[in-house]
Amino acid sequence: MERDIIGRIRFGGGVKLSFLDEFEWIKRLTKDKQSIAVQQACGVQTGIGDDAAVAYMSSGHQLVMTCDTMTEEIHFKSITMRDKDIGYKAMAAAVSDIAAMGAMPRYALVSISFPRHADPLRIEAIYEGLYECANRWSVMIVGGDTTSSVNGMTISVTVIGEVQAGKALLRSAAKHGDIVFVTGELGCSAAGLDFLLRQELPSGQWGHSGKPEIERLIQAHGRPDPQIEAGLLLQSSGVCHALNDVSDGLASEAWEIAEASGVGIDLIEDRIPIAEELMAYAQEVEKDPLDFILYGGEDYQLIGTMQAEHAVDMQMKFRAAGLQLYIIGYVNMESVGVRLVQSSGYVVPIEKKGYNHF
Numbered sequence: 614m615e616r617d618i619i620g621r622i623r624f625g626g627g628v629k630l631s632f633l634d635e636f637e638w639i640k641r642l643t644k645d646k647q648s649i650a651v652q653q654a655c656g657v658q659t660g661i662g663d664d665a666a667v668a669y670m671s672s673g674h675q676l677v678m679t680c681d682t683m684t685e686e687i688h689f690k691s692i693t694m695r696d697k698d699i700g701y702k703a704m705a706a707a708v709s710d711i712a713a714m715g716a717m718p719r720y721a722l723v724s725i726s727f728p729r730h731a732d733p734l735r736i737e738a739i740y741e742g743l744y745e746c747a748n749r750w751s752v753m754i755v756g757g758d759t760t761s762s763v764n765g766m767t768i769s770v771t772v773i774g775e776v777q778a779g780k781a782l783l784r785s786a787a788k789h790g791d792i793v794f795v796t797g798e799l800g801c802s803a804a805g806l807d808f809l810l811r812q813e814l815p816s817g818q819w820g821h822s823g824k825p826e827i828e829r830l831i832q833a834h835g836r837p838d839p840q841i842e843a844g845l846l847l848q849s850s851g852v853c854h855a856l857n858d859v860s861d862g863l864a865s866e867a868w869e870i871a872e873a874s875g876v877g878i879d880l881i882e883d884r885i886p887i888a889e890e891l892m893a894y895a896q897e898v899e900k901d902p903l904d905f906i907l908y909g910g911e912d913y914q915l916i917g918t919m920q921a922e923h924a925v926d927m928q929m930k931f932r933a934a935g936l937q938l939y940i941i942g943y944v945n946m947e948s949v950g951v952r953l954v955q956s957s958g959y960v961v962p963i964e965k966k967g968y969n970h971f
Protein backbone atom coordinates (compact mmCIF):
# COMPACT_ATOMS: atom_id res chain seq x y z
CA MET A 614 0.00 0.00 0.00
CA GLU A 615 1.45 3.36 -0.99
CA ARG A 616 0.36 6.56 0.64
CA ASP A 617 1.30 10.02 -0.45
CA ILE A 618 2.52 12.72 1.87
CA ILE A 619 -0.86 13.74 3.24
CA GLY A 620 -1.82 10.13 3.87
CA ARG A 621 -4.05 9.58 0.86
CA ILE A 622 -4.27 6.01 -0.34
CA ARG A 623 -4.85 5.80 -4.07
CA PHE A 624 -6.99 2.84 -5.19
CA GLY A 625 -8.95 2.10 -8.35
CA GLY A 626 -10.25 5.45 -9.46
CA GLY A 627 -10.56 6.89 -5.95
CA VAL A 628 -8.60 8.34 -3.09
CA LYS A 629 -9.10 7.48 0.58
CA LEU A 630 -7.73 9.62 3.42
CA SER A 631 -5.91 7.63 6.05
CA PHE A 632 -3.08 8.50 8.40
CA LEU A 633 0.40 7.03 8.39
CA ASP A 634 1.15 4.58 11.17
CA GLU A 635 4.25 4.81 13.39
CA PHE A 636 6.47 2.67 11.16
CA GLU A 637 5.33 4.36 7.98
CA TRP A 638 6.20 7.67 9.61
CA ILE A 639 9.71 6.55 10.56
CA LYS A 640 10.32 5.32 7.03
CA ARG A 641 8.92 8.44 5.41
CA LEU A 642 10.95 10.78 7.59
CA THR A 643 14.30 9.01 7.47
CA LYS A 644 14.57 6.69 4.47
CA ASP A 645 17.44 7.54 2.10
CA LYS A 646 18.06 10.91 3.77
CA GLN A 647 21.69 9.98 4.44
CA SER A 648 23.03 7.32 2.08
CA ILE A 649 24.50 4.07 3.42
CA ALA A 650 27.82 5.00 1.80
CA VAL A 651 27.95 8.36 3.59
CA GLN A 652 26.93 6.75 6.88
CA GLN A 653 29.64 4.12 6.56
CA ALA A 654 32.22 6.76 5.72
CA CYS A 655 31.14 8.54 8.91
CA GLY A 656 31.61 5.44 11.05
CA VAL A 657 28.07 4.04 11.22
CA GLN A 658 27.95 0.25 11.18
CA THR A 659 24.19 -0.07 11.79
CA GLY A 660 21.95 2.98 11.68
CA ILE A 661 18.17 3.32 11.74
CA GLY A 662 16.29 0.01 11.75
CA ASP A 663 17.63 -2.10 14.60
CA ASP A 664 17.08 -1.95 18.37
CA ALA A 665 19.97 0.46 18.68
CA ALA A 666 22.60 1.96 16.42
CA VAL A 667 26.19 0.73 16.29
CA ALA A 668 28.97 3.13 15.35
CA TYR A 669 32.72 3.61 15.65
CA MET A 670 34.54 6.24 17.65
CA SER A 671 38.10 7.40 16.93
CA SER A 672 40.70 5.76 19.11
CA GLY A 673 42.23 7.89 21.85
CA HIS A 674 39.02 9.93 22.05
CA GLN A 675 36.31 10.31 24.68
CA LEU A 676 32.57 10.33 24.09
CA VAL A 677 30.81 13.69 24.54
CA MET A 678 27.04 13.35 24.98
CA THR A 679 24.20 15.83 25.20
CA CYS A 680 20.48 16.15 24.68
CA ASP A 681 18.20 19.15 24.08
CA THR A 682 14.45 19.39 23.66
CA MET A 683 12.23 21.85 21.82
CA THR A 684 8.57 22.01 22.83
CA GLU A 685 5.76 23.78 21.00
CA GLU A 686 4.62 27.03 22.67
CA ILE A 687 7.76 27.04 24.87
CA HIS A 688 10.53 27.04 22.25
CA PHE A 689 8.47 27.86 19.18
CA LYS A 690 5.01 28.86 18.04
CA SER A 691 3.63 28.80 14.54
CA ILE A 692 4.00 32.60 14.49
CA THR A 693 7.67 32.56 15.53
CA MET A 694 9.26 29.79 13.52
CA ARG A 695 8.90 28.12 10.15
CA ASP A 696 8.63 24.34 10.38
CA LYS A 697 11.89 23.76 8.56
CA ASP A 698 13.67 26.11 10.96
CA ILE A 699 12.23 24.26 13.98
CA GLY A 700 14.06 21.12 12.83
CA TYR A 701 17.21 23.02 11.96
CA LYS A 702 17.29 24.79 15.31
CA ALA A 703 16.55 21.61 17.31
CA MET A 704 19.65 20.02 15.77
CA ALA A 705 21.72 23.22 16.00
CA ALA A 706 20.95 23.72 19.71
CA ALA A 707 21.98 20.18 20.56
CA VAL A 708 25.10 20.29 18.40
CA SER A 709 25.99 23.63 20.04
CA ASP A 710 26.48 21.87 23.38
CA ILE A 711 29.05 19.59 21.73
CA ALA A 712 30.80 22.69 20.31
CA ALA A 713 30.80 24.13 23.85
CA MET A 714 32.96 21.19 24.95
CA GLY A 715 35.46 21.81 22.14
CA ALA A 716 34.33 18.52 20.63
CA MET A 717 33.31 17.18 17.21
CA PRO A 718 29.64 16.13 16.83
CA ARG A 719 29.28 12.73 15.13
CA TYR A 720 25.96 10.97 15.72
CA ALA A 721 22.43 12.07 16.61
CA LEU A 722 19.22 10.46 17.83
CA VAL A 723 15.97 12.33 17.23
CA SER A 724 12.79 11.83 19.25
CA ILE A 725 9.62 13.45 18.02
CA SER A 726 6.09 13.49 19.43
CA PHE A 727 3.13 14.99 17.58
CA PRO A 728 -0.67 14.65 17.55
CA ARG A 729 -2.17 11.87 15.40
CA HIS A 730 -3.82 14.38 13.12
CA ALA A 731 -0.87 16.76 12.78
CA ASP A 732 -0.31 18.11 9.28
CA PRO A 733 2.13 15.63 7.67
CA LEU A 734 3.67 18.45 5.64
CA ARG A 735 4.73 20.13 8.89
CA ILE A 736 6.46 17.02 10.19
CA GLU A 737 8.21 16.48 6.87
CA ALA A 738 9.43 20.08 6.85
CA ILE A 739 10.78 19.74 10.40
CA TYR A 740 12.76 16.69 9.30
CA GLU A 741 14.05 18.51 6.26
CA GLY A 742 15.50 21.13 8.61
CA LEU A 743 16.92 18.50 10.97
CA TYR A 744 18.75 16.80 8.13
CA GLU A 745 19.90 20.09 6.63
CA CYS A 746 21.68 21.00 9.86
CA ALA A 747 22.97 17.44 10.44
CA ASN A 748 24.37 17.22 6.90
CA ARG A 749 26.03 20.60 7.23
CA TRP A 750 28.15 19.22 10.08
CA SER A 751 28.34 15.60 8.86
CA VAL A 752 26.33 14.43 11.85
CA MET A 753 24.71 11.06 11.13
CA ILE A 754 21.15 10.61 12.40
CA VAL A 755 21.36 6.99 13.58
CA GLY A 756 18.06 6.56 15.41
CA GLY A 757 15.39 8.11 17.58
CA ASP A 758 11.81 7.58 18.63
CA THR A 759 8.41 8.55 17.24
CA THR A 760 5.32 8.87 19.44
CA SER A 761 1.93 10.51 19.39
CA SER A 762 1.07 13.37 21.75
CA VAL A 763 -2.27 14.74 22.97
CA ASN A 764 -1.41 18.14 21.63
CA GLY A 765 1.64 20.07 20.60
CA MET A 766 4.90 18.93 19.21
CA THR A 767 8.10 18.01 21.03
CA ILE A 768 11.44 17.31 19.40
CA SER A 769 14.38 16.03 21.37
CA VAL A 770 17.83 15.65 19.86
CA THR A 771 20.62 13.64 21.45
CA VAL A 772 24.05 14.22 20.00
CA ILE A 773 27.11 12.07 20.54
CA GLY A 774 30.46 13.60 19.74
CA GLU A 775 34.08 12.96 20.47
CA VAL A 776 37.10 14.80 21.74
CA GLN A 777 40.72 13.83 22.18
CA ALA A 778 40.96 12.17 25.59
CA GLY A 779 41.45 14.70 28.37
CA LYS A 780 40.96 17.73 26.09
CA ALA A 781 37.29 18.63 26.64
CA LEU A 782 36.77 22.30 27.58
CA LEU A 783 34.87 22.43 30.87
CA ARG A 784 32.88 25.19 32.52
CA SER A 785 34.92 24.67 35.65
CA ALA A 786 38.32 25.51 34.12
CA ALA A 787 38.39 29.34 34.25
CA LYS A 788 41.46 30.73 36.04
CA HIS A 789 42.41 34.04 37.62
CA GLY A 790 44.12 36.20 35.00
CA ASP A 791 42.15 34.74 32.08
CA ILE A 792 40.36 36.97 29.63
CA VAL A 793 36.68 36.32 28.82
CA PHE A 794 35.66 36.07 25.17
CA VAL A 795 32.58 35.45 23.02
CA THR A 796 32.56 34.11 19.45
CA GLY A 797 29.91 36.46 18.06
CA GLU A 798 27.27 39.08 18.62
CA LEU A 799 24.55 38.25 21.13
CA GLY A 800 20.96 39.32 21.72
CA CYS A 801 19.79 39.21 18.09
CA SER A 802 17.79 36.01 18.54
CA ALA A 803 15.91 37.45 21.52
CA ALA A 804 15.24 40.67 19.61
CA GLY A 805 13.93 38.67 16.63
CA LEU A 806 11.62 36.76 18.95
CA ASP A 807 10.49 40.01 20.58
CA PHE A 808 9.61 41.39 17.15
CA LEU A 809 7.67 38.26 16.12
CA LEU A 810 5.71 38.08 19.37
CA ARG A 811 4.64 41.72 19.01
CA GLN A 812 3.11 41.09 15.61
CA GLU A 813 -0.06 39.45 16.95
CA LEU A 814 -0.42 37.44 13.77
CA PRO A 815 -3.14 34.82 13.44
CA SER A 816 -1.83 31.33 14.23
CA GLY A 817 -0.09 29.67 11.29
CA GLN A 818 1.03 32.94 9.76
CA TRP A 819 4.61 33.87 9.91
CA GLY A 820 5.97 37.37 10.35
CA HIS A 821 7.74 39.29 7.63
CA SER A 822 8.92 42.77 8.32
CA GLY A 823 10.03 43.82 4.88
CA LYS A 824 13.09 45.37 6.55
CA PRO A 825 16.44 43.61 6.05
CA GLU A 826 17.66 44.53 9.58
CA ILE A 827 14.61 42.91 11.16
CA GLU A 828 14.93 39.91 8.85
CA ARG A 829 18.47 39.41 10.19
CA LEU A 830 17.11 39.34 13.76
CA ILE A 831 14.44 36.83 12.74
CA GLN A 832 17.12 34.75 11.01
CA ALA A 833 19.23 34.77 14.19
CA HIS A 834 16.22 33.42 16.09
CA GLY A 835 15.25 30.73 13.58
CA ARG A 836 18.60 29.61 12.20
CA PRO A 837 21.35 29.80 14.80
CA ASP A 838 24.81 28.70 13.69
CA PRO A 839 26.38 26.26 16.14
CA GLN A 840 30.01 27.33 16.64
CA ILE A 841 31.63 23.97 15.98
CA GLU A 842 34.64 25.30 14.10
CA ALA A 843 35.27 27.87 16.84
CA GLY A 844 35.00 25.19 19.54
CA LEU A 845 37.45 22.91 17.74
CA LEU A 846 39.89 25.77 17.15
CA LEU A 847 39.74 26.72 20.82
CA GLN A 848 40.25 23.11 21.88
CA SER A 849 43.21 22.48 19.58
CA SER A 850 44.89 25.76 20.59
CA GLY A 851 45.56 24.44 24.07
CA VAL A 852 45.19 27.95 25.57
CA CYS A 853 41.43 27.96 26.14
CA HIS A 854 40.29 27.15 29.65
CA ALA A 855 36.50 27.30 30.25
CA LEU A 856 33.84 27.14 27.54
CA ASN A 857 30.04 27.31 27.51
CA ASP A 858 27.40 27.99 24.87
CA VAL A 859 24.89 30.80 25.24
CA SER A 860 21.40 29.27 25.36
CA ASP A 861 19.95 31.15 28.34
CA GLY A 862 21.65 34.55 27.94
CA LEU A 863 25.14 35.94 28.53
CA ALA A 864 24.51 36.64 32.23
CA SER A 865 23.34 33.11 32.97
CA GLU A 866 26.21 31.46 31.08
CA ALA A 867 28.87 33.72 32.61
CA TRP A 868 27.43 32.92 36.04
CA GLU A 869 27.65 29.20 35.25
CA ILE A 870 31.37 29.54 34.46
CA ALA A 871 31.97 31.72 37.52
CA GLU A 872 30.24 29.28 39.87
CA ALA A 873 31.67 26.10 38.34
CA SER A 874 35.20 27.58 38.39
CA GLY A 875 34.88 29.38 41.73
CA VAL A 876 35.94 32.73 40.24
CA GLY A 877 34.68 36.26 39.67
CA ILE A 878 34.03 37.54 36.16
CA ASP A 879 33.99 41.19 35.09
CA LEU A 880 32.36 42.00 31.75
CA ILE A 881 33.31 45.35 30.21
CA GLU A 882 30.25 47.08 28.80
CA ASP A 883 32.20 48.90 26.08
CA ARG A 884 33.74 45.65 24.84
CA ILE A 885 30.49 43.69 24.42
CA PRO A 886 29.73 43.67 20.69
CA ILE A 887 26.30 44.97 19.72
CA ALA A 888 24.96 44.22 16.25
CA GLU A 889 23.74 47.32 14.42
CA GLU A 890 20.35 45.73 13.80
CA LEU A 891 19.98 44.99 17.52
CA MET A 892 20.89 48.56 18.42
CA ALA A 893 18.33 49.93 15.94
CA TYR A 894 15.60 47.55 17.09
CA ALA A 895 16.23 48.23 20.79
CA GLN A 896 15.94 51.95 20.12
CA GLU A 897 12.70 51.43 18.22
CA VAL A 898 11.08 49.48 21.07
CA GLU A 899 12.72 51.68 23.73
CA LYS A 900 14.64 48.90 25.37
CA ASP A 901 18.28 48.59 26.42
CA PRO A 902 20.13 46.36 23.90
CA LEU A 903 22.10 45.00 26.86
CA ASP A 904 18.89 43.43 28.21
CA PHE A 905 18.57 41.29 25.08
CA ILE A 906 22.27 40.39 25.28
CA LEU A 907 22.43 39.57 28.99
CA TYR A 908 19.04 37.95 29.55
CA GLY A 909 17.67 36.97 26.11
CA GLY A 910 19.35 33.69 25.13
CA GLU A 911 19.24 31.27 22.18
CA ASP A 912 22.31 32.85 20.57
CA TYR A 913 24.31 29.62 20.50
CA GLN A 914 27.55 31.56 20.42
CA LEU A 915 30.33 30.42 22.75
CA ILE A 916 31.56 32.23 25.85
CA GLY A 917 34.82 31.16 27.41
CA THR A 918 38.05 32.12 29.08
CA MET A 919 41.66 31.80 27.97
CA GLN A 920 45.16 32.76 29.02
CA ALA A 921 45.45 36.51 28.50
CA GLU A 922 48.85 36.39 26.80
CA HIS A 923 47.47 34.25 23.93
CA ALA A 924 44.31 36.26 23.29
CA VAL A 925 45.57 38.47 20.46
CA ASP A 926 47.18 35.51 18.70
CA MET A 927 43.90 33.59 18.96
CA GLN A 928 42.01 36.57 17.55
CA MET A 929 44.28 36.46 14.50
CA LYS A 930 43.76 32.71 14.12
CA PHE A 931 40.00 33.22 14.33
CA ARG A 932 40.10 35.98 11.72
CA ALA A 933 42.18 33.79 9.39
CA ALA A 934 39.52 31.06 9.74
CA GLY A 935 36.71 33.53 8.96
CA LEU A 936 35.52 33.48 12.58
CA GLN A 937 35.13 36.16 15.23
CA LEU A 938 36.54 36.40 18.73
CA TYR A 939 35.62 39.34 20.96
CA ILE A 940 37.43 39.91 24.24
CA ILE A 941 34.73 41.19 26.57
CA GLY A 942 36.13 40.87 30.08
CA TYR A 943 38.42 39.10 32.50
CA VAL A 944 38.46 36.67 35.37
CA ASN A 945 39.20 38.49 38.63
CA MET A 946 40.31 37.70 42.15
CA GLU A 947 37.01 38.87 43.68
CA SER A 948 34.35 36.59 45.10
CA VAL A 949 32.29 34.27 42.86
CA GLY A 950 29.90 36.23 40.66
CA VAL A 951 29.57 38.36 37.54
CA ARG A 952 29.87 42.14 37.35
CA LEU A 953 29.56 44.76 34.65
CA VAL A 954 32.19 47.45 34.26
CA GLN A 955 29.93 50.17 32.92
CA SER A 956 30.96 52.75 30.33
CA SER A 957 30.79 55.30 33.17
CA GLY A 958 33.45 53.34 35.09
CA TYR A 959 31.05 52.11 37.77
CA VAL A 960 31.20 48.38 38.52
CA VAL A 961 27.77 46.86 39.19
CA PRO A 962 26.72 43.26 39.87
CA ILE A 963 25.02 41.39 37.04
CA GLU A 964 22.03 39.44 38.28
CA LYS A 965 22.12 35.69 37.97
CA LYS A 966 19.11 35.49 35.71
CA GLY A 967 18.26 34.41 32.19
CA TYR A 968 15.82 32.06 30.55
CA ASN A 969 14.58 29.56 33.13
CA HIS A 970 11.85 27.02 32.42
CA PHE A 971 10.23 27.06 35.87
Ligand SMILES: Nc1ncnc2c1ncn2[C@@H]1O[C@H](COP(=O)(O)OP(=O)(O)O)[C@@H](O)[C@H]1O
Nearest residue numbers: 678679680681706709710713857858859860861
Ligand atom coordinates in the same frame (compact mmCIF):
# COMPACT_ATOMS: atom_id res chain seq x y z
N1 LIG B 1 16.19 15.50 33.17
C1 LIG B 1 17.52 15.43 33.28
N2 LIG B 1 18.12 14.29 33.67
C2 LIG B 1 19.47 14.23 33.75
N3 LIG B 1 20.29 15.24 33.48
C3 LIG B 1 19.76 16.40 33.10
C4 LIG B 1 18.35 16.55 32.96
N4 LIG B 1 18.11 17.81 32.53
C5 LIG B 1 19.31 18.41 32.41
N5 LIG B 1 20.31 17.59 32.75
C6 LIG B 1 21.74 17.89 32.79
O1 LIG B 1 21.91 19.08 33.57
C7 LIG B 1 22.97 19.90 33.05
C8 LIG B 1 22.45 21.32 32.76
O2 LIG B 1 21.45 21.27 31.75
P1 LIG B 1 21.16 22.53 30.83
O3 LIG B 1 21.10 23.75 31.66
O4 LIG B 1 20.00 22.20 29.99
O5 LIG B 1 22.47 22.62 29.94
P2 LIG B 1 22.61 23.43 28.59
O6 LIG B 1 22.08 24.81 28.88
O7 LIG B 1 24.06 23.41 28.29
O8 LIG B 1 21.78 22.70 27.57
C9 LIG B 1 23.50 19.18 31.82
O9 LIG B 1 24.62 18.41 32.21
C10 LIG B 1 22.35 18.25 31.45
O10 LIG B 1 22.79 17.10 30.75
Ligand SMILES: Cc1ncc(C[n+]2csc(CCOP(=O)(O)OP(=O)(O)O)c2C)c(N)n1
Nearest residue numbers: 686687688689690693860861909910911968
Ligand atom coordinates in the same frame (compact mmCIF):
# COMPACT_ATOMS: atom_id res chain seq x y z
C1 LIG C 1 7.45 31.09 21.76
C2 LIG C 1 8.76 31.31 22.47
N1 LIG C 1 8.76 31.89 23.69
C3 LIG C 1 9.95 32.06 24.32
C4 LIG C 1 11.13 31.65 23.74
C5 LIG C 1 12.43 31.92 24.44
N2 LIG C 1 13.10 30.73 24.94
C6 LIG C 1 12.53 29.52 25.03
S1 LIG C 1 13.58 28.36 25.60
C7 LIG C 1 14.83 29.49 25.76
C8 LIG C 1 16.20 29.12 26.31
C9 LIG C 1 16.88 28.00 25.58
O1 LIG C 1 16.17 26.78 25.68
P1 LIG C 1 16.51 25.69 26.76
O2 LIG C 1 15.49 24.62 26.70
O3 LIG C 1 16.69 26.31 28.10
O4 LIG C 1 17.89 25.16 26.20
P2 LIG C 1 19.22 24.76 26.97
O5 LIG C 1 19.54 25.87 27.91
O6 LIG C 1 18.91 23.49 27.68
O7 LIG C 1 20.22 24.57 25.89
C10 LIG C 1 14.41 30.76 25.36
C11 LIG C 1 15.24 31.97 25.38
C12 LIG C 1 11.04 31.06 22.47
N3 LIG C 1 12.12 30.62 21.82
N4 LIG C 1 9.85 30.91 21.86
Ligand SMILES: [Mg+2]
Nearest residue numbers: 680681682860
Ligand atom coordinates in the same frame (compact mmCIF):
# COMPACT_ATOMS: atom_id res chain seq x y z
MG1 LIG D 1 19.92 21.73 27.86
Ligand SMILES: [Mg+2]
Nearest residue numbers: 710713858860
Ligand atom coordinates in the same frame (compact mmCIF):
# COMPACT_ATOMS: atom_id res chain seq x y z
MG1 LIG E 1 24.99 24.48 26.90
Ligand SMILES: [Mg+2]
Nearest residue numbers: 860861968969
Ligand atom coordinates in the same frame (compact mmCIF):
# COMPACT_ATOMS: atom_id res chain seq x y z
MG1 LIG F 1 18.36 26.48 29.32
